[in-house]
Amino acid sequence: MEDNYVLEISGVNKTFGGLKALSDINLKVKQGTTHAIIGPNGAGKSTLLNTxxxxxxxxSGSIMFAGQDLTDGMTPHGINQLGVSRVFQTPEIFPELSLLNNVMIPALAKRDGAFKFDLFKWLRNENQLQDEAMHYLDDLGLADSSDIRAGSLSRGDKRRLEMAMCLIQHPKLLLLDEPTAGMARHDTNRTIELLKKIKEGGMTKIIIEHDMHVVFSLADHISVLAQGAIIAEGKPDDIKGHPKVREAYLGTAEL
Amino acid sequence: MDSVNPSSKYKDTLSLIIFIVVVLTAPLWGKFIGAGYPDLLQKFAIFGLFAIGYNILFGLTGYLSFGHAVFLGIGSYTAAWSFKLLTMNPVPAVIFAVLLSGIFAAAIGYVSLKRTGIYFAILTLAFAQMGYNLAYSVLTPITNGETGLRVLRDDPRVLDNALGVQIDGSPVGNFFGIEMTGYSGYYFCAIMLILGFYLAMRVFRSPFGMKLIAIKSNQTRMEYTGYNPRPYLLAAFVISGMYAGLAGALMVIVDPLAGAERMQWTASGEVVLMTILGGVGTLIGPLIGAVVIKYFENIFSAINESGLHATFSFLPEWLENIAVTIVSPFVGDGWHMTLGVLFMIVIIFMPGGIMEAIRRLTAWVKRMRG
Structure with missing residues (x-):
């Protein structure tokens, strides 16, 4: 049924100079599923998320989300307010602020919208927001360092912080660009567990990932991107055995 | 640390009380540092307000404006016209000055904030220089050009006339019977400073303030987190412009004369120096920076060559002459040389300004105590 799709990408093309970064991408993401996009470096995965x-x-092309075309003059903050949050490949956090403030800011955006002149409110009276932020920090194992500067975190911890910043917004669609890159195996497993837990809550996710262990533990559906085009898609089991995929991307890698 | 870190109600109330006490007792303690006279204390309060407001833009959002003196000028002219046309009472002068500088700040900010970084700074500078030159040329009917706008005895002052308020001698600001000269002038400025400080504290401790710092920290993340940074920046710009307008009005209230020179780029630069010297992004730092600069300006610019000769008179005459030759470029009109050197030392060794020095010192003392 048409209604079940959260995101519908149709006929998207993007060229940089002479380079065809995305050619005729068609992709539909079902409500409540985790859709993985895999492919070699430079295949256009991050470019696709950027669009x-x-x-x-x-x-050219359109990206329909919640009845709106995201490519049609929408602003980044407008898209976020519609319910799309993104974890970037290089963590985008607020280095000068405490972890707690880092997580409170997205929660405020969700609650108060793109602009609110809340100059005469005390931040310290936002107890409910603080509790919620602490809850998410705790989920990501960062609660103990809630009052330190975010800039002093390790790369893996910054990534987890960014995840908390996105999750607190309860997005309708969560875009994850290599959420476990730079994490130790232990933390990777923790992140997988967390993402599985979120999945049970019905959040729709698109995930770009190189770590096949992560992909096959989480994905319901996989699209394989190579040189800007989707060369295969299907359920994880189909993709594992797909000859074209093995040739283009997986090579001799053990699955 | 003065940022939006969770700060207790108790701590904030305490610092506010200490602030009020220090400001209100300034005429007493000022004597001990040679600042116990009203002219200088008025300057402390006025430039302190200017810097506190400027810091809401520069300190919190990181947007460096090089043209905030234009709002100082607008505030001054507005206050002078309020004195000329309505009444010598400073209250309407303050209200009109703050409103008008706010309107101008909204217009200038709207255009300037289309760019960031160096281009933003250049745009604000261009607007300020435009204001300065307009005040000297085509706007002469409003600004009285080079002579400066003076408040005269035979100005209309419709409100005062209607209420039968008499002006004897040259007109001075008059707050319901209290003349705005000397210490009463200072106390009027002091009350404005306290209000301005309290408002700045509210900004620092509000979600709004935290979002401003977040814009400085990572504007990209703000946009992808659902915020539209533009209205936040504009609001900060307008607030800081209003503080500048208030400071400009106070200048006229304690001395009813408005000149275009206070809109010059050097005045815009001075508030940047005050903010950085005191500590960018800290609540009290910019005020401390303003006080330090005005205090040393007062000392250094008063020294002249004969004073130096007297100071070094204990030396043999040839050595005395050499000493005077070396030191004299740094005093009197050359005081800006001293300021420049001071500023370089701060930037190189203590980028966080005086507040960072205080922080390091307290940390060191704590360590020494074990």
Whole structure:
């Protein structure tokens, strides 16, 4: 049924100079599923996510989300307010602020919208917001360091912080760009567990990932991108055995 | 640390009380540091307000404006016109000055904030220089050009006339019978300073303030987190412009004369120096920076060559002459040389300004105590 799709990418093209970064991408993401996008470096995975959040405007095509075309003059904050949050490949956090404030800021955006002149409110009276932020920090194992500067975290911890910042917004669609890159195995497993837990809550996710262990533990559906085009898609089991995929991307890798 | 870190109600109340006491007793303690006279204390309060407001833009959002003196000028002219046309009472002068500088700040900010970084700074500078030159040329009917706008005895002052308030001698600001000269002038400024400080504290401790710091920290993340940074920046710009307008009005209230020179780029630069010297992004730092600069300006610019000769008179005459030659470029009109050197030392060794020095010192003392 048409209604079941949260995101519908149709006919998206993007060219940088002479390079065809995305060619005729068609992709549908079902409500409540985890859709993985895999492919070699430079295949256009991050570019595709960038077109979804108005970081890049595609040359042609449309990206429908919640009845709106995200490529049609939407602003990044407008898209976020519709319910799309993104974890970036290089963590985008607020280095000068405490972990607690880092997580409170997205929660405020969710509650109060893109602009609120709340100059005469005391931040310290936002107890409910603080509790919620602490709850998410705790989920990501960062509660003990809630009052330290976010800039002093390790790369893996910054990534987890960014995840908390996205999750507190309860997005309708969560975009994850290599959420476990730079994490130790222990933390990777923890992140997988967390993402599984979120999945049970019905959040729809698109995940870009190189770690096949992560992909096959989480994905319901996989699209394989190579040189800007989708060369295969299907259920994880189909993808594992797909000859074209083995050739283009997986090579001799053990699955 | 003065940022939006969770700060207790108790701590904030305590610092506010200490602040009020220190400001209100300034005429007493000022004597001990040679600042116990009203002219200088008025300057402390006025430039302190200017810097506290400027810091809400520069300190919190990181947007460096090089043209905030234009709002100082607008505030001054507005206050002078309020004195000329309505009444010598400073209250309407303050209200009109703050409102008008706010309106101008909204317009200038709207255009300037289309750019960031160096381009933003250049745009604000361009607007300020435009204001300065307009005040000297085509706007002469409003600004009285080079002579400066003076409040005269035979100005209309419709409100005062209607209420039968008489002006004897040259007109001075008059707050319901209290003349705005000397210490009463200072206390009027002091009350404005306390209000301005309290408002700045509210900004620092509000979600709004935290979001401003977040914009400084990572504007990209703000946008992808669902915020539209533009209205936040504009609000900060307008608030800081209003503080500058208030400071400009106070200048006229304690001395009813408005000149275009206070809109010059050097005045815009001075508030940047005050903010950085005191500590960018800290609540009290910019005020301390303003006080330190105005205090040393007062000392250094008063020294002249004969004073130096007297100071070094214990030396043999040839050595005395050499000493005077070396030191004299740094005093009197050359005081800006001293300021420049001071500023370089701070930037190189203590980028966080005086507040960072205090922080390091307290940390060191704590360590020494074990």
């Amino acid at each position: 979804c959040i108005a970081k890049l405007v595609p040359d």
